[in-house]
Amino acid sequence: MGRYDDPDDPGDINHLQALMSALSATIGMGNISGVAVAIVMGGPGALFWMWVSAIVGMSTKFFTCTLAIMYRGTDSMGREQGGPMYWIREGLGKRWKPLAWFFCVAAVFGALPLFQANQLTQIIRDVMLVPHGFVSADHHLLSDFISGIIISGIVSLVIFGGIRRIGQVAERLVPFMIVAYILSVVYIIFVHFSEIPYYINLIITDAFSGKAVAGGTLGSVIVTGIRRAAFSNEAGIGTAPMVHGAAKTKEPVREGLVAMLGPSIDTIIVCTMTAMAILMTGVWKTTNADGVTLTLRAFQDTMPTIGSYVLVISVATFSLSTLFTYSYYGTKSLGFLIGAEHQHWYNYFYVASIIFGSVASLTAAISFIDGMFAMMAIPTVVTSVMLSHKVRTAMKDYFARMREMDLISSRIK
Numbered sequence: 001m002g003r004y005d006d007p008d009d010p011g012d013i014n015h016l017q018a019l020m021s022a023l024s025a026t027i028g029m030g031n032i033s034g035v036a037v038a039i040v041m042g043g044p045g046a047l048f049w050m051w052v053s054a055i056v057g058m059s060t061k062f063f064t065c066t067l068a069i070m071y072r073g074t075d076s077m078g079r080e081q082g083g084p085m086y087w088i089r090e091g092l093g094k095r096w097k098p099l100a101w102f103f104c105v106a107a108v109f110g111a112l113p114l115f116q117a118n119q120l121t122q123i124i125r126d127v128m129l130v131p132h133g134f135v136s137a138d139h140h141l142l143s144d145f146i147s148g149i150i151i152s153g154i155v156s157l158v159i160f161g162g163i164r165r166i167g168q169v170a171e172r173l174v175p176f177m178i179v180a181y182i183l184s185v186v187y188i189i190f191v192h193f194s195e196i197p198y199y200i201n202l203i204i205t206d207a208f209s210g211k212a213v214a215g216g217t218l219g220s221v222i223v224t225g226i227r228r229a230a231f232s233n234e235a236g237i238g239t240a241p242m243v244h245g246a247a248k249t250k251e252p253v254r255e256g257l258v259a260m261l262g263p264s265i266d267t268i269i270v271c272t273m274t275a276m277a278i279l280m281t282g283v284w285k286t287t288n289a290d291g292v293t294l295t296l297r298a299f300q301d302t303m304p305t306i307g308s309y310v311l312v313i314s315v316a317t318f319s320l321s322t323l324f325t326y327s328y329y330g331t332k333s334l335g336f337l338i339g340a341e342h343q344h345w346y347n348y349f350y351v352a353s354i355i356f357g358s359v360a361s362l363t364a365a366i367s368f369i370d371g372m373f374a375m376m377a378i379p380t381v382v383t384s385v386m387l388s389h390k391v392r393t394a395m396k397d398y399f400a401r402m403r404e405m406d407l408i409s410s411r412i413k
Helices: 015-026 029-042 045-070 084-092 094-110 114-129 141-159 162-191 193-206 218-233 240-244 252-259 261-281 292-302 307-338 345-359 362-386 388-412
Strands: none
Touching: 029 045, 029 114, 029 218, 029 261, 029 292, 029 307, 045 084, 045 193, 045 218, 045 240, 045 252, 045 261, 045 362, 045 388, 084 094, 084 240, 084 307, 084 362, 094 307, 094 362, 114 141, 114 292, 114 307, 114 345, 114 362, 141 307, 141 345, 162 193, 162 261, 162 292, 162 307, 193 261, 218 261, 218 362, 240 252, 240 307, 252 261, 252 388, 261 292, 292 307, 307 345, 362 388
């Protein structure tokens, strides 16, 4: 919250802005439509494996975001930067630089907003356009294209301002969107309160059987849960360390601790609430809808009058906040590859991809992003393990100093 911030510390944004910027990327469509995709593809048990992945992910976030501060490097314009490519170069040496390039190439494409643009366009179409007769459910390519152009225009107003503007917008937008969405889902859960024990039991039992989804196997349930959790909280992927690496601090461990809040808020809290809303309303059994449309059915089932509009506002806020931060990831990655003086060109490519994502199919968007995330995770995880002993040493030193300060403080009192 800023209590320990020093304005003279290196970096571009404060701890809160770093966390909110990271959350603006992670708390997005992965929490609304990604959970729905997980339930459709892996059944209720997929949520259990999302929990497991998030618990492991909290540790992963601590190590990677600590490394992002510990091994901050300078770009070609002399500005301090953090992220997997910099800790590989600064922490492992130049001979490992090809692994940093590999990460950046995957990140340039993995940061494209295909999934977010696709799902935002879909919810606009399902709630605003089709019900009011502007387009038909089967012929909507032109309307999706127009929606994509409008979305790209809104995103352009923020992303061309750089990380400072992204951080400022995220600091104001993210807390509001989390509270508004959670209150809506809490209402849905409250209406079906008596069914909570049954569905908690179903989630746990199905996690080890895979019987709740047609043709499901234990392996498919586990893989689906881990994939969707990785997309949701990005732990181990390497994107969040880029924005945490911009935090104003000289204490790497402190930023690592702040980053641990991400998976807990994102997956343990927000994803669980979305899943419970979908499961408890029964829409996962009664409709063939997928992605954000399935979540929409849950909102409509419990809040027939305003449910659709509540979700539209939530989806718009979640999607746009994610779109803002993802552009930063791709920009930094391209800057590492071709020079920071040329990285701004990525934003033009990024804005154009929003239009493409708006008219692409959901399956194509998910498959492409999953592939890029998997490629990004390889160098991130491998190098984090190689440098983990450095983090452990810094962690012991940090906590020893904190205990000493507490002891001194208690003596003074």
